Amino acid sequence: MIEPLVTSQLPLRLLRRGKVRDVYESGADTLLLVASDRVSAFDVVMREPVPHKGAVLTQLSAFWFRELAHVMASHFLTADAGAIADRVPGLAEHRDLLAGRAMLVRRTTPLPFECVVRGYLTGSAWAEYRQSGTLAGEPLPAGLVESARLDPPIFSPATKAETGHDQNVTFSHVAGALGQGLAAKLRQASLELYEAGRAYARPRGIIIADTKFEFGTAPPPDGRLLVIDELLTPDSSRFWPADRYEPGKSQPSFDKQPLRDYLAGLKRRSEWNGEAPPPPLPPEVVTATSERYLEAYRLITGRVLEIG
Ligand SMILES: Nc1ncnc2c1ncn2[C@@H]1O[C@H](COP(=O)(O)OP(=O)(O)OP(=O)(O)O)[C@@H](O)[C@H]1O
Numbered sequence: 568m569i570e571p572l573v574t575s576q577l578p579l580r581l582l583r584r585g586k587v588r589d590v591y592e593s594g595a596d597t598l599l600l601v602a603s604d605r606v607s608a609f610d611v612v613m614r615e616p617v618p619h620k621g622a623v624l625t626q627l628s629a630f631w632f633r634e635l636a637h638v639m640a641s642h643f644l645t646a647d648a649g650a651i652a653d654r655v656p657g658l659a660e661h662r663d664l665l666a667g668r669a670m671l672v673r674r675t676t677p678l679p680f681e682c683v684v685r686g687y688l689t690g691s692a693w694a695e696y697r698q699s700g701t702l703a704g705e706p707l708p709a710g711l712v713e714s715a716r717l718d719p720p721i722f723s724p725a726t727k728a729e730t731g732h733d734q735n736v737t738f739s740h741v742a743g744a745l746g747q748g749l750a751a752k753l754r755q756a757s758l759e760l761y762e763a764g765r766a767y768a769r770p771r772g773i774i775i776a777d778t779k780f781e782f783g784t785a786p787p788p789d790g791r792l793l794v795i796d797e798l799l800t801p802d803s804s805r806f807w808p809a810d811r812y813e814p815g816k817s818q819p820s821f822d823k824q825p826l827r828d829y830l831a832g833l834k835r836r837s838e839w840n841g842e843a844p845p846p847p848l849p850p851e852v853v854t855a856t857s858e859r860y861l862e863a864y865r866l867i868t869g870r871v872l873e874i875g
């Protein structure tokens with residue numbers, strides 16, 4: 568049984584701890600991304616880890632990097648704990664911590680935009696549309712309802728905010744910052760990756776409503792544009808259960824709904840104000856959330872996650 572992990576401690580230089588992932592320098596030109604079992608909801612990170620969540624995020628990204636390699640080259644090297652321990656000095660004793668959740672990647676220079684693609688009208692996109700009839704500054708047809716499917720999907724980039732919420736920007740803003748050619752490449756790659764992912768997941772019972780990609784440039788002499796970070800996971804995307812899809816209202820989340828329902832109940836009864844510190848979670852809420860993540864992995868990949 569793999570122990571749930573809140574915070575990783577490895578004998579490597581820690582570059583950052585995100586809400587969920589810890590990023591280490593693992594060599595001159597590689598990074599080690601370790602997905603913990605931390606979970607956040609309403610922008611607050613919970614105290615309790617969700618068992619297997621980190622492994623689901625890592626193995627699902629690994630699956631997509633392979634599955635979509637024909638669309639675009641990625642930073643992915645391996646997500647096999649044995650291979651990582653063999654390759655990175657100092658990790659031999661840490662195989663248990665790495666198991667399932669660690670990914671070795673090529674280090675790149677990340678581009679400073681979150682490349683969001685929206686295939687359904689929800690979240691901040693629905694808010695913008697309701698207010699001004701636009702999405703990412705571009706007009707959309709009138710009369711769309713909440714959660715409507717968008718065909719074709721829409722590229723709606725955002726700046727990476729160090730603190731607080733990412734700021735939505737227009738395509739021309741990205742073009743101004745990176746040049747028209749690179750901006751167009753990012754848009755095309757994002758749309759192609761999303762379309763391929765959405766088409767793959769939909770008949771398997773999951774709607775990928777929207778998602779965020781990151782791209783980076785490989786070090787010279789290669790210099791190629793690579794898709795980096797995580798790929799089409801429940802943490803970088805909105806996953807909806809396809810059999811419950813009903814346009815005209817907000818949709819349940821495939822993975823976090825048990826957690827959200829529990830927290831919304833506390834808020835309604837004024838037992839939690841929606842800010843840190845988080846309330847304690849009952850074990851059945853944690854278990855139900857864990858099962859949803861495992862189920863998302865099983866539906867998309869067609870395999871049960873191997874848990875040691
Ligand atoms: N191949 C790569 N080269 C360089 N940087 C990378 C690479 N892959 C991922 N990164 C960077 O690793 C970081 C991951 O940390 P991040 O803060 O996003 O973690 P997180 O747990 O996803 O947190 P959050 O939920 O706040 O996004 C990102 O800044 C991303 O740009």
Ligand SMILES: [Mg+2]
Nearest residue numbers: 585586588796
């Ligand atoms: Mg992130």
